[in-house]
Amino acid sequence: MPRLEPYSKELSYSYALGLYPSLSLLETRPETAQRLLLSQDALKDAGGAGKLREKCALLGIREEAADRVLRRESGKDNCFAALVFKKYSCELDKALPHAVLCQISDLGNLGTILRSAVAFGYRDVALIRPCVDPFEPHVIRASMGAGFRLRLKVYDDFAAYRSEFPDRACYPFMLDGARELNDIAPNAPRQHSLIFGNEARGLDASFASVGQSVLIPQSREIDSLNLSVAASIAMYTFSNSRKASL
Amino acid sequence: MPRLEPYSKELSYSYALGLYPSLSLLETRPETAQRLLLSQDALKDAGGAGKLREKCALLGIREEAADRVLRRESGKDNCFAALVFKKYSCELDKALPHAVLCQISDLGNLGTILRSAVAFGYRDVALIRPCVDPFEPHVIRASMGAGFRLRLKVYDDFAAYRSEFPDRACYPFMLDGARELNDIAPNAPRQHSLIFGNEARGLDASFASVGQSVLIPQSREIDSLNLSVAASIAMYTFSNSRKASL
DSSP states (O other): OOOOOOOOTTSSEEEEESHHHHHHHHHHOGGGEEEEEEOHHHHHOSSTTHHHHHHHHHHTOEEEEOHHHHHHHHSSSOOOEEEEEEOOOOOOOTTSOEEEEESOOOHHHHHHHHHHHHHTTOOEEEEESSOOOTTOHHHHHHTTTGGGGSEEEEESSHHHHHHHSTTSEEEEBOTTOSEEHHHHGGGOOSSEEEEEOBTTTBSOGGGGGTSOOEEOOOOTTSSOOOHHHHHHHHHHHHHHHHHHTO | OOOOOOOOTTSSEEEEESHHHHHHHHHHOGGGEEEEEEOHHHHHOSSTTHHHHHHHHHHTOEEEEOHHHHHHHHSSSOOOEEEEEEOOOOOOOTTSOEEEEESOOOHHHHHHHHHHHHHTTOOEEEEESSOOOTTOHHHHHHTTTGGGGSEEEEESSHHHHHHHSTTSEEEEBOTTOSEEHHHHGGGOOSSEEEEEOBTTTBSOGGGGGTSOOEEOOOOTTSSOOOHHHHHHHHHHHHHHHHHHTO
């Protein structure tokens, strides 16, 4: 077996660290799983990691002791299992609602948003560069493996995304958005895109002309909501309005 | 001036790290501010830290160069300013809605929730032990100083909170909650408490008898929402229903 490298964007593989993310991978993208890494403790103990080892055995995925790699990639001493998997690419489904994240820069925020996207039925997520790497092990861990259930695609800029999907209703979320979330969500068509900006800067003013700009009403005493909170509230409210209108 | 200690729960003071949290402190609780810490760079440059230095001068708060303390407390090289402030205590307002966080364990989650609490008009927040220390500099930083705008009180257990406020409508949020968020929020009285459990375990089953248990509808493919996302969606929806019914 080739030596496992410290994770970097250039590698053809990544690490699903932890039990829950590993099980999510096996459930959704088993064909990408390559090697099961276990700590000495997990190898001795039939408990927590048992189910994962069983599934891997059935799929013919080889297991190996890799304490050092687990510690290195997680930065922690309590990561007992991980799957090495081959990176994959996806195309977005144009018939379904999208979430579009422009220049997102925080690993934890991205993971949390991917978890909420699965929760609220946004299966298709576009990332606009520059952005964090969605295959980063810490993103996967923050998403609890939810990212594996999504179709994720990275675009060089918003224009590239827009030219692939020219006919959708776009809803850029802005602090000076023209309409309030609860007024807009009930009338959105199914083929829509919720668009969010960078943590520090938000979306620039040009996005107001991309579609119907939306505001989440909030006290002026804070600068803004946390990005993962704002995106989650938006997806929740849109998905809930969709259900209510069925 | 006495030497500044590394932050610990036992100290009588804490640190508001960064420009925005420091300005929030001066706006809301100026009487607690004791010393302004600046990096050599901030002392030389009249730019970013200028407004903060001006305000401190007006209030008679002494400034000092403290690169080492700033680096130590922030864990980063790019923290240019901080205020040392005296810890304070608050009582909750029984006439207003409360958020109750039981055994919250993540600094970032608490900070994010406090930011959302200000955003959505939950000025009174109860923390049930064991919980992270709300004066921890990293909580304050994650809240962007929003915590200073709140009345925060820590209770030994939920019973202690409940006995101080026996007559409120309680809404424990649970994965097996009996009613859905959007059905419940519109009919909530003003004096209510939204109750959230620990990140990993949620609320235990006994909370179902404390009040009307509530569920945020979500796909079964994820284990749960991130706690700060769940609490923020709940506060947003309740506050929005309140406004709609005015």
